[in-house]
Amino acid sequence: MKILLNEKNVKYLGRALLFDSTLFLSLSGSGFEFAYTGRGLKINLIGGSAAEPPENDGNYARIAVYVDDIRVIDTQVSSREMTLCVAESDETRTSVIRFVKLSECAMSLVGVKPLEINAGETVKPVPAKAHKLEFIGDSITCGYGVDDEDPLHPFKTSTEDVTKSYAFKTARALGADYSMFSTSGYGIISGYTGDPSVKMPSQRIPLFYRSLGFSYDLLPDLPSPMDIPWDFKRFRPDAVIINLGTNDDSYCQEDQARQAEYAAAYTEFLKTVRECNPDAVIFCILGLMGDRLFPWMCKACEDYKASSQDDRIFTVHLDEQDTSAGYVSDYHPLESAHEKAAQTLISEIKKTMGW
Numbered sequence: 001m002k003i004l005l006n007e008k009n010v011k012y013l014g015r016a017l018l019f020d021s022t023l024f025l026s027l028s029g030s031g032f033e034f035a036y037t038g039r040g041l042k043i044n045l046i047g048g049s050a051a052e053p054p055e056n057d058g059n060y061a062r063i064a065v066y067v068d069d070i071r072v073i074d075t076q077v078s079s080r081e082m083t084l085c086v087a088e089s090d091e092t093r094t095s096v097i098r099f100v101k102l103s104e105c106a107m108s109l110v111g112v113k114p115l116e117i118n119a120g121e122t123v124k125p126v127p128a129k130a131h132k133l134e135f136i137g138d139s140i141t142c143g144y145g146v147d148d149e150d151p152l153h154p155f156k157t158s159t160e161d162v163t164k165s166y167a168f169k170t171a172r173a174l175g176a177d178y179s180m181f182s183t184s185g186y187g188i189i190s191g192y193t194g195d196p197s198v199k200m201p202s203q204r205i206p207l208f209y210r211s212l213g214f215s216y217d218l219l220p221d222l223p224s225p226m227d228i229p230w231d232f233k234r235f236r237p238d239a240v241i242i243n244l245g246t247n248d249d250s251y252c253q254e255d256q257a258r259q260a261e262y263a264a265a266y267t268e269f270l271k272t273v274r275e276c277n278p279d280a281v282i283f284c285i286l287g288l289m290g291d292r293l294f295p296w297m298c299k300a301c302e303d304y305k306a307s308s309q310d311d312r313i314f315t316v317h318l319d320e321q322d323t324s325a326g327y328v329s330d331y332h333p334l335e336s337a338h339e340k341a342a343q344t345l346i347s348e349i350k351k352t353m354g355w
Contacts, residue, residue: 002114003123009115010034011125013100014179015212015230019222022046023112026105026213026225028142028162029180031063032112033098038121040088043099044113047077048217059157061108066098074102076158077110080220096126103157104142105213105225106183131176131355132236134277135167136205137243139184140288143168145329146338153329155184164335166288166318167241169342174355179235181205183214187247189258189265196253205244206269210276232276239281239349240273245293246286252293259296266300267307274310281352287318288333288341316348 003009005023014030016023025031043065050060058076065073067087075084087095101110115123135141143165144155153159162168162180171178183205185192191203208214212225245262252258266284273282284301286294294317301313321327321337328334333341349355 001117001119001121003117004114005032005112007125009123009125011128013098013177015181015235017212017228021114022219022222024212024219024222024225024228025101025110025112026215027180028102028104028182029100029168029178031098031100033096033126035094035124035126036087036097036117036122037092037094038087038117039090039092040118041086041097041121042116043084043086044116045077045082045084046111046113046219047080047082048109048219050108050217057156059107061101061110062103062157062160063110064100064102064163066100067095069096069098077108092121100163102143102162103160104162104182104184105215107157107215107217109215109217109219109225111219111222129175129177131174131238132178133171133174133176134179134235134237134240134280135182135243136209136240136273137167137180137182138186138205138247139182139332140246141165141167141180141182141243142184143338144184145332146335148329149326149334150329151327151331155330159329164338166338166341166345169339170241170345170349173342173346174349176238179237181209181213183208185247186214186244187251188244188269189262190248190251192247192250194250196251199251203247206265206272209272237277237280239283239353240277241283241285241345242273243285245297246289249290249293259293262293263296263300263303266297267304270300270304270313271308274308281312281314283314283316283345283348283352285316285318285345287320288337290320291317314348314352316345318344
């Protein structure tokens with residue numbers, strides 16, 4: 001018996017979207033969760049072009065499946081079609097099943113076909129949580145390289161795990177459903193650049209925020225995620241957390257004209273975020289991988305508040321990662337640094353929101 005992955009049967013995690021019979025998962029943390037009563041089910045996946053030979057340097061989508069909050073599957077979608085057998089048992093049991101895309105949208109996409117269960121078995125969505133949070137960010141929010149404690153190693157989807165990021169940890173600690181919109185290397189006015197004389201204007205989160213995400217990958221017979229408009233009525237967050245500026249800093253450096261450009265563009269992006277999320281409190285955070293642009297982020301927030309009379313904007317400074325403790329790949333933060341950042345953010349959200 002096949003069960004369509006619509007919201008009558010499962011709870012969506014993040015910006016999940018159903019196309020005909022395929023649930024489209026692009027962004028970090030996207031997925032679905034449900035209560036299953038039975039003796040074993042099958043989850044049928046389709047991979048994008050990243051799952052075709054040549055092997056794309058191993059940058060297949062990384063996914064995880066949890067049964068009653070225990071990760072039982074952690075794998076990559078390395079073929080165009082894959083079937084996962086979950087919650088197999090000799091007797092009928094009720095379990096909560098959670099499917100999470102651990103890697104980001106840029107390199108890898110996943111489609112999920114209808115679940116296969118046996119006659120008489122049931123699938124029901126789990127209840128919504130008390131709060132809703134949206135995170136907008138870059139590689140830090142994606143959990144870049146968190147499973148590879150060698151700073152000289154490059155990006156790999158196999159070492160990226162959004163559940164070890166400050167964002168996921170914050171949502172979990174606050175008992176919140178989440179949505180994440182994050183892409184490694186992206187910024188407000190420029191993506192990461194190894195040469196400050198070279199601006200990367202195509203790698204900007206504001207270009208794609210209103211979509212299902214940015215990706216170099218494609219799923220068969222489905223549009224590119226950046227061509228799919230996102231309906232913000234589908235997920236109304238209580239708070240939006242923006243963590244952008246680390247990649248812009250690679251371009252801005254100490255140049256005050258560029259820093260001012262960043263602040264002005266940040267102010268414009270706040271207008272977009274507010275338009276899309278009219279009821280949310282907005283937290284603007286920065287500092288985990290350097291805080292040189294933090295004063296300019298604060299200026300952007302003050303300029304926005306002055307022009308809009310919108311006082312539901314708050315800034316949070318994150319301590320820079322402890323370099324003596326080490327790094328993960330490409331000098332990104334250890335999970336322990338993510339945990340420290342999460343604790344700072346959790347405290348600020350609780351204080352501001354009264355949770």
